[in-house]
Amino acid sequence: MAYVISDSCISCGSCAAQCPVSAISQGASQYEIDPNTCIDCGSCAAQCPVSAIAQG
Known part of the structure; x- marks a missing residue:
């Protein structure tokens, strides 16, 4: 299942990079x-400074 970004996102862009x-x-x-x-690798979730990314 793909990761999703919650409303806690602060639009810093660190996940995209x-x-x-x-x-x-x-x-x-x-x-x-x-x-x-x-691809469900989790790299984005590990990088998010506000923990706004989780598996959906």
Whole structure:
């Protein structure tokens, strides 16, 4: 199951820089993870300074 970004996201972009498959992009109000591209590696969750990313 792909990772998801919660409303706690502060739009810092650290998760997008860490994603090895470029599944994360800036959405309208915060960053978003494309579930079809996400490989469930968890790199983004480990990088998030506010723990806004978890498996969906």
